[in-house]
Amino acid sequence: MCRRCTSTGRKCDGYAPESLVSSPDDSQAIALVQRISTHIPGNAEEKRGFQYFIKKTAPELSGYFDSSFWESLILQASSSEPSLRHAVTAIGSLHEDFNKHLLKYSTENTGFAINQYTKAIGHLRKSLATGKHGTLTALMSCILFICFDSIRGHFTAAMVHLQSGLRILRDARARKSIDEHIIEETIAPLFMRLSVQAIIYLDTRNTSERRAFVEELMKTSFRSSDVTDTFETIEDARNGINDAMEGLFRMFYFCDGDLPFCFQPSEAFELYDKYSTKLKEWNTSFDKFMTAKSHTFNSRQIRGAALLKIQHTAAKIIAETSKPDISETIPIDAVYGRRNYEPFKNDFKSIVNLSRSLITASEVDAKNGNPSLTFSTDLGVLGPLYIVCVHSEELRFQAMDLLRRCPRREGMWDGEIMSRMIAEYWEIEERLNLQQRENGGTPVPLDEVIDLEFSDGMKWEWRLKEPASTRRSLSPPVVRAVALIERSLFEKSTERNRFL
Numbered sequence: 001m002c003r004r005c006t007s008t009g010r011k012c013d014g015y016a017p018e019s020l021v022s023s024p025d026d027s028q029a030i031a032l033v034q035r036i037s038t039h040i041p042g043n044a045e046e047k048r049g050f051q052y053f054i055k056k057t058a059p060e061l062s063g064y065f066d067s068s069f070w071e072s073l074i075l076q077a078s079s080s081e082p083s084l085r086h087a088v089t090a091i092g093s094l095h096e097d098f099n100k101h102l103l104k105y106s107t108e109n110t111g112f113a114i115n116q117y118t119k120a121i122g123h124l125r126k127s128l129a130t131g132k133h134g135t136l137t138a139l140m141s142c143i144l145f146i147c148f149d150s151i152r153g154h155f156t157a158a159m160v161h162l163q164s165g166l167r168i169l170r171d172a173r174a175r176k177s178i179d180e181h182i183i184e185e186t187i188a189p190l191f192m193r194l195s196v197q198a199i200i201y202l203d204t205r206n207t208s209e210r211r212a213f214v215e216e217l218m219k220t221s222f223r224s225s226d227v228t229d230t231f232e233t234i235e236d237a238r239n240g241i242n243d244a245m246e247g248l249f250r251m252f253y254f255c256d257g258d259l260p261f262c263f264q265p266s267e268a269f270e271l272y273d274k275y276s277t278k279l280k281e282w283n284t285s286f287d288k289f290m291t292a293k294s295h296t297f298n299s300r301q302i303r304g305a306a307l308l309k310i311q312h313t314a315a316k317i318i319a320e321t322s323k324p325d326i327s328e329t330i331p332i333d334a335v336y337g338r339r340n341y342e343p344f345k346n347d348f349k350s351i352v353n354l355s356r357s358l359i360t361a362s363e364v365d366a367k368n369g370n371p372s373l374t375f376s377t378d379l380g381v382l383g384p385l386y387i388v389c390v391h392s393e394e395l396r397f398q399a400m401d402l403l404r405r406c407p408r409r410e411g412m413w414d415g416e417i418m419s420r421m422i423a424e425y426w427e428i429e430e431r432l433n434l435q436q437r438e439n440g441g442t443p444v445p446l447d448e449v450i451d452l453e454f455s456d457g458m459k460w461e462w463r464l465k466e467p468a469s470t471r472r473s474l475s476p477p478v479v480r481a482v483a484l485i486e487r488s489l490f491e492k493s494t495e496r497n498r499f500l
Contacts, residue, residue, distance in 0.1 A: 069190060087116070142161050158412075307380060385403050390425065
């Protein structure tokens with residue numbers, strides 16, 4: 001699979017000139033894409049999947065931001081690279097199934113989309129063996145494979161592709177690839193965003209898996225610079241917030257939740273100081289940018305700006321409630337379980353209000369027959385709404401209503417499954433609170449008691465925390481109550497996962 005991807009140093013001759021790649025709205029680029037879609041090889045079903053990607057998938061994957069990768073570069077490259085063409089067709093077919101409510105998160109390798117994905121891998125292996133693939137093609141293949149496996153809920157495979165892509169990116173930089181400009185301006189930011197959204201999966205894995213991934217990230221430094229006084233474009237602001245979030249998430253991956261802060265790696269503290277500062281500086285620069293430029297924005301740019309503000313607000317909440325404190329003597333998971341979210345009421349309101357505006361606009365688009373942007377490889381509104389549902393007593397039901405109005409796929413997040421997962425979390429919380437009231441015990445925060453386990457096939461389950469130190473910190477009645485809840489939910493898990 002993509003684990004075997006290695007750069008070969010030969011540039012593919014099928015790419016269009018860089019000037020064309022950088023201007024996807026140019027009439028020359030549009031004409032080229034039309035020729036590609038007309039003359040693309042394959043049977044009727046393959047042509048249909050490819051056409052669906054061009055007309056529906058690529059615009060949605062571009063979202064409110066730069067479309068050069070999805071709507072120009074990847075399509076041009078597909079005209080001469082069978083591995084990319086089959087991968088594009090696979091993603092287009094998967095998207096069509098999603099829109100028709102036919103997408104099943106099965107671990108079985110059957111169906112047309114899987115067949116195309118398998119063909120893409122086969123062509124990639126053959127090209128690697130003969131030395132025909134260049135670095136840029138290998139990196140684009142990794143991106144497509146990550147997206148395909150994330151969308152169908154095969155997170156283990158997606159993480160293999162992601163780590164392979166990071167290694168290829170690192171090697172390309174060391175060798176000064178001929179495609180350096182495209183790699184740095186377009187490909188590297190994509191890998192940064194894919195690394196950030198991988199948190200939904202990594203957050204549920206053990207410390208060694210998280211540490212292995214962050215070590216890979218540390219070896220592959222993304223372009224990072226001081227936040228400027230203001231931004232020139234929406235894309236500049238997007239890269240800035242992704243830089244800050246990626247750095248903060250590295251800190252979280254580094255930490256072992258079973259240990260106090262004083263026993264965490266020193267790198268975690270350094271990362272927190274650097275990127276929490278960047279997060280604050282970003283907000284100041286973004287406010288200046290909006291004051292100076294927002295009156296010139298079109299509808300797409302306004303929505304993009306709203307999404308960036310949502311993501312910053314969610315990252316701010318996470319950062320400020322996760323500040324390292326070496327004076328703490330209890331495991332950091334227990335510390336995080338007792339976090340105070342009262343100071344963030346206005347931030348929760350901002351997330352809900354801005355998310356509502358985007359979801360309402362998407363609903364209007366759908367009624368008017370325009371792409372409603374329900375299919376993305378990037379983080380969007382689902383993660384921030386999840387935070388509100390779990391941590392805001394006041395706004396949790398409004399956030400849940402928005403999730404249920406939002407049948408989105410955002411990388412490893414699925415809006416419909418997430419709403420069911422949160423509803424079950426609330427059920428556990430209510431039962432735990434009831435047991436604690438009946439036993440006269442001191443209330444224990446739920447996230448100090450249970451963990452989310454996320455696995456392939458989009459399967460999930462809430463489980464009692466395993467470390468003995470955590471269980472010893474709870475009163476026996478609470479342990480018994482949660483154990484009963486866990487057993488009852490486990491019995492329902494088979495029925496629950498039939499939905500997938």
